[in-house]
Amino acid sequence: EAQVTQNPRYLITVTGKKLTVTCSQNMNHEYMSWYRQDPGLGLRQIYYSMNVEVTDKGDVPEGYKVSRKEKRNFPLILESPSPNQTSLYFCASRPKLRGLTNEKLFFGSGTQLSVL
Amino acid sequence: AQTVTQSQPEMSVQEAETVTLSCTYDTSESDYYLFWYKQPPSRQMILVIRQEAYKQQNATENRFSVNFQKAAKSFSLKISDSQLGDAAMYFCAYKGNNAGGTSYGKLTFGQGTILTVHP
Numbered sequence: 455e456a457q458v459t460q461n462p463r464y465l466i467t468v469t470g471k472k473l474t475v476t477c478s479q480n481m482n483h484e485y486m487s488w489y490r491q492d493p494g495l496g497l498r499q500i501y502y503s504m505n506v507e508v509t510d511k512g513d514v515p516e517g518y519k520v521s522r523k524e525k526r527n528f529p530l531i532l533e534s535p536s537p538n539q540t541s542l543y544f545c546a547s548r549p550k551l552r553g554l555t556n557e558k559l560f561f562g563s564g565t566q567l568s569v570l
Numbered sequence: 571a572q573t574v575t576q577s578q579p580e581m582s583v584q585e586a587e588t589v590t591l592s593c594t595y596d597t598s599e600s601d602y603y604l605f606w607y608k609q610p611p612s613r614q615m616i617l618v619i620r621q622e623a624y625k626q627q628n629a630t631e632n633r634f635s636v637n638f639q640k641a642a643k644s645f646s647l648k649i650s651d652s653q654l655g656d657a658a659m660y661f662c663a664y665k666g667n668n669a670g671g672t673s674y675g676k677l678t679f680g681q682g683t684i685l686t687v688h689p
Contacts, residue, residue: 487676496574496661496679512676544615546677557603557622557665559677561615 456481460545460562467535468570475530475565477545483560484550486528487512488520491542491564500543503528504550535569542566572597574664576680583652584688590637591647591683593662601667604638604645605677610658618660621645623667649685657687 458479467473479486487502489512499512503522517539519531528547532539545562574595583589595604606618621629621638628636633650649656662680 489677489679494579494681496576496681497677498679499676502676542613546615557605557620558617559615564613 456560458545458547458560458562460543460565462565463563464566466568466570469536470534473532473535473567475532475543475545475567477528477530477562478526479528479545479547479560480526481547481549481560482525483547484525486522486545486547487559488518488528488530489544489546490514490539491544497544500530535567537569540567540569572599572664572666572678574662574678574680576660576662576683578683579681580684580686582686582688583649585652585654587652588648588650589652589685591649591660591662591685593645593647593680595643595645595662595664595678595680597643597664597666599666603665603667604636605663605665606634606636606645606647607661607663607679608656608658609661609682610655615661619647652687654687654689657685659684 461476484505488500489497491497498514500518501520503509506525543565546559548559602623604621608616608618619629619631619634628638635648637646659682661682664678
């Protein structure tokens with residue numbers, strides 16, 4: 455089954471304790487990205503990657519890191535989490551091919567992160 | 571920068587009735603896509619409908635249709651014959667299609683509209 459797998463689904467941590475949220479897709483998609491969802495703000499892009507070893511900042515990259523060493527994986531790293539990073543996080547992917555039929559983001563099931 | 575605005579934080583509709591969710595956007599790009607995504611309580615993001623800016627004809631998917639007004643930069647979603655399963659948060663989203671443009675590859679979302687369906 456074609457899917458984007460995020461782990462964990464829920465995470466509670468404390469300020470300053472490094473954490474990684476994993477994201478993996480099995481559709482051979484070139485493009486992957488991370489979003490955070492906050493009430494009243496919708497989803498905002500954190501980082502994206504157009505292909506292996508190619509990553510770039512989105513709208514809210516501060517406090518986050520990413521890497522794209524393999525095509526299928528795109529982990530999100532919080533080196534020193536703070537309470538303002540408490541949010542719902544989504545990983546998403548899509549193929550590089552253009553055209554309306556390919557314009558669909560495949561989303562993971564989300565990670566609810568609480569930083570105390 | 572592109573922005574997407576959903577001015578209705580919450581909407582409600584009676585089962586079997588029709589409801590329209592509003593969305594406006596701001597862009598200087600000429601080639602782009604617009605989307606509506608549905609997020610039920612399960613948090614899953616589900617693509618409802620998509621529209622290419624160059625297509626004059628409004629997109630439709632079963633009970634879901636859009637009213638795309640390019641000059642007004644408006645992209646509203648109409649849900650006909652509303653069902654209990656339509657209850658969800660709905661997000662409008664924009665994506666530029668100019669390779670090398672600042673929004674290429676990125677989906678810009680609105681704030682979301684919570685839709686309640688009353689039996």
